[in-house]
Amino acid sequence: MKNRDVVEKIKAALPWAGLAMLLAVFGVAAARVARPAGAVADGRAVIRIAHWQLEAGIRQGIDAAARAYEAMHSDVRIEQILVPERVYPTWLTTRLIGGTAPEIIELVPNYDAARVARFFRPLGAEIDRPNPYNAGTPLEGLAWRNTFSDGLASGYHEELSDYYGVGPFTGSRCLYYNKRLLRELTGAEHPPANYAELEAALARLPEFNARRxxxxxxxxxxxxxxxxxxxxxxxxxxxxLGTELARGTGLPARQDELYAARLAGRWDFSRPELRAALENLRELSATFPPGFAQLGREDAMLAFVQGRALFLFSGTWDATNLAAQADFPVGVTRSITPGAEHPRFGAGVLGALASEDRSGSPAFSVTRDAAQAERAIDFLRFLTSEPGNRIFSAASGWLPSATGVPGPAGLEDLMVKGEGYPRGPALLGGADTNLVFSRHLARLTSPAGGVDAFLAGFEAESPAAMRGDLARSLKGAAEGVRRDDVAIAAGRVLATLGEGGAAQERRAQSQNEREAAMRALAGELMRGR
Amino acid sequence: MGSMGVMGVLAAGETGQAVEHAEAWRKLAAGEAAAADFGRSEGREARVGRAVAALAAQPRTAAALERARALLEDVVPEEIQDDWAVMAEYLLARWHEAHAIEPDRAEGERRLLALLEARAGHPWADAAAPKLAIAWFAAERDAAEFARKEGRFAPLLERVRDAAARRDARLVLADAALRLGPDHARALPHYRALAEEAEALRPSLRARVLFQVAESAAALGLREEAAEGWRRFAREFPTDARAAEARRRAAEVLSR
Structure with missing residues (x-):
């Protein structure tokens, strides 16, 4: 009886205990997040770094680099704030507007330019100077921006004409494979070296499945x-095709030029190489699980780690998670596309995709009002330096961003290598065009469908979709140009006081370049009517 | 503000003229609202400042834009030709071509041309040069019309003293010439001039210009210049996605 009373009391108290714990956790978290910028804890200045990279390894990598930095700077403490990706944009905006943003923030791709300009600190001046933490390494004396394997393209904000971030790692699309299955299937230990080998491996699957x-x-x-x-x-x-459309640049056109050229009647899917590309998609999709278009990332990850698929097309960001979850050895190789030598799918190809075009890096930015802005920038210098990035990569298992730092074991093939041909323009990307493509995709991939069935719908509807995408793009560009007019006018007045002359000159240069492209595109659209 | 000569002084390479509302201009430069920061002053700087703030006001309304236009019109009487007047003239041209709810590009173009003809050499008038180049050339596909306007534009560009404005106008001309055919012979001199001032170009533009010098030179049979152009590109942008292709083309063009 007595025991039952005790149990009942515990049961009654449980919700309150849970609530108390929840409040305590919330209080601690809120206190950490809401701590004024540059606050001092245990006598040390605190630099908080917020990001959404919850995948295995990143937190450990930043922690390792942070501890190494703290060992050199005993008056600084580095803290990480991890925020789930789904709520990150909202969280970020709330913190910025509320004035409680941490010192370092991972920028959301395509984040509103006006907010970037208002809340983040441009790094143009710092980025052109050598990174002192590279002293004594092969990167010593190089401008900071030239020490990144991607040339820091991802940290550059084209509309604002300045660098707004640096990243400690590089992400690259890649092909994971189940080593055990591949060996059983092909007898080979190595992944497909080219598209023909990939096709050959996939062609063995029906017999393989029937036998087992x-x-x-x-x-x-x-x-x-x-x-x-x-x-x-x-x-x-x-x-x-993209290079033909680009008119004299010798390099593939941009997506907007591709769309405008389609509307002007300069190309369509009757071109043999484009029909062949669609045939390729159809054949490849026959090796996907049924209903793949309705599946999410978790479904694909689960299918792969359960051994229900030979390959997983993903990115280096999944490497550490897969290694932890799969009970078979996981191999990884760069994503493979048909080369120019491919007998059926090589006609439109000029070269293997440049490794830089398969990769991208995050941008960790420093908030404009951070009281510890100089220290925050200094930590980013260390994190992306040869020694700091080496520590980060070794502890995280992620690809380093600094040139010359070796990649983690097994991922060497995915490092940016400065080889290959720039990618052609992307057909997909415009919201309306994506929608039309998705709407007719089943006609391309279903057993009863085919290229003609797909094109009957896509070719009829995609011109209007491309026009809609271009109109939206032009509208956005016009808004950016108007916003620039204000900033440039103010910048020119301030330049008479000796403030920011070079910055406003760069912004005007960018505005003129974008405005000219916008007018040219609008002209193409008028002609394409 | 004692505004007479501020922009002219800048053109002469001097700075330090008084600007009364520096903090308000800083806010506008950072994308923040600043109309109230110009106070109630009826001074010419404050009126231009309030007009610029109205151009930035969100949501964008016809009333705010009309207020901006009226303030600017008010600052440009013919009898006062100070720097605020020239700045207001420039902004009025932009108002017509880019900011009005129903843009009137022809009116904007007319005003840009008038400003450039009357005041070339003044920084705000020089800023009109790339804008006029965009209006005249960016979408032009008729070679004869292109040449006619080019003949009219060249002497105007000669009078532009602001190096940045001159570079930007040249870039517009060069890119437009490429879209015209491509006409590499017309484009290459402009790209060469830009490459000579490469340090003043943003990294992404610098890379594009260097690659284009090589590409246009190759198209015109200037193999040595093309090879050197591609080598320079690969040297200065070793981690660019185009670097490998630049190295390959440099080797190939010399082997022809």
């Missing part, structure tokens, strides 16, 4: 990764 009574798919796939893979395959096949 299994249903192993060629690819663990979900909607977003399928669209990304299709876009890569189409972009490879559009290198030749």
């Amino acid at each position: 009574g299994t249903a192993v798919a060629g690819f663990a796939m979900h909607r977003a990764s399928a669209m990304a893979l299709f876009n890569d395959l189409l972009a490879a096949q559009m290198q030749r």
Whole structure:
């Protein structure tokens, strides 16, 4: 009886205890987040770094670099704030507007330019100077921006004409494979070296499954990764067309130029290499799990780690998670597209996709009002220096961003290598065009469908979709140009006081370049009516 | 503000003229609202400042834009030709071509041309040069019309003293010439001039210009210049996605 009373009391108290714990945790978290910028804890200045990279490894990598930095700077403490990706944009905006933002923030891609300008500190001046933490390394004396394997392209904000961030790692699209399955299937230990080998491996699957009574798919796939893979395959096949459309630059056109040229009647899918590209998508999608267009990332990851697929098309960001979850050895290689030598799918290809075009880096930015801005920038210098980035990469298992730092074991093939041909223009990317493509995709991939069935719908509807995408793009560009007019006018007045002359000159240069491109595109659209 | 000569002084390479509302201009430069920061002053700087703030006001309304236009019109009487007047003239041209709810590009173009003809050499008038180049050339596909306007534009560009404005106008001309055909012979001199001032270009533009010098030179059969152009590109942008292709083309063009 007594025991029952005790149990009942505990039961009654549990909700309150839970609530108390929740409040305590919330209080601690709120206190950490809301701590004024540059606050001092245990006598040390605190630099907080917020990001959404919850994948295995990143937190450990930043922690390792932070501890090494703190060992050199005993008056500084570095803290990480991890925010789930789904709520990150809202969280970020709330913190910025509320004035409680941390010192260092991972920028959301395509974040509103006006907010970037208002809340973040441009790094143009710092980025042109050598990084002192590279002293004694092969990167000593180089401008900070030239020490990144991607040339810091991802940290540059084109509209604002300045650098707004640096990143400690590089992400790259890649192909994971189940080593055990691949060996059973092909007898080979190594991944496919080219597209023909990939096709050959996939061609063995039906017999392999029939013999074992299994249903192993060629690819663990979900909607977003399928669209990304299709876009890569189409972009490879559009290198030749894209270069023809670019009028004298010798390099592939941009997506907006591709769309405008389509509306002007300069190309369509009757071109043999583009029909072949669609045939390729159809054949490849036959090796995806049924209903892949309705699946999410978690479904694809689960299918792969359960051994239900040979390949997973994803990115280096999944490497550490896969290694932790799979009970079989996971191999990884760069994503493969058909080369120019491919007998059926090589006609539009000018070269393997440049490794730089398969990669991208995050931008960790310093908030404009951070009291510890100089220290925050200094920590970023260390994090992206040869020694700091080496520590980060070794502890995280992620690809380093600094030139010359070796990649983690098994990922060497995915490092940016300065080889290959720039990708062709991306067919997918405009919201309306994506929608039309998705709407008719089942006609391309279903057993009863085919290229003609897909094109009957896509060719009829995509011109209007491309026009809509271009109109939206022009509208956004016009808004940016008007916003620039104000900033440039103010900047020119301030330049008479000796303030920011070079910065406003760069912004005017960028505005003029974008405005000219906008007018040219609008002209193309008028002619294409 | 004692505004007479502020922009002219800048053109002469001097600075330090008084600007009364520096903090308000700083806010506008950072994308913040600043109309109230210009106070109730009826001074010419404050009126231009309030006009610029009205151009930035969100949401964008016809009333705010009309207020901006009226303030600018008020600052440009013919009898006072100080720097605020020239700045207001420039902004009025921009108002017509880019800011009005229903833009009137022809009126904007007319005003840019008038400003450049009357005041070339003044920083705000020089800023009109790339804008006029955009209006005349960016979408032009008729070679004869292009040449006619080019003949009219060249002497105006000669009078532009602001190096940044001259560079930007040249870039517009060069890119437009490429879209015209491409006409590499017309484009290359402009790209060469830009490459000579490469340090003044943003990194992304610098890379594009260097690659284009090589590409246009190759198209015109200037193999040595093309090879050197591509080598320079690969040297200055070793981690660019185009670097490998630049190295390959440099080797190939010399082997022809």
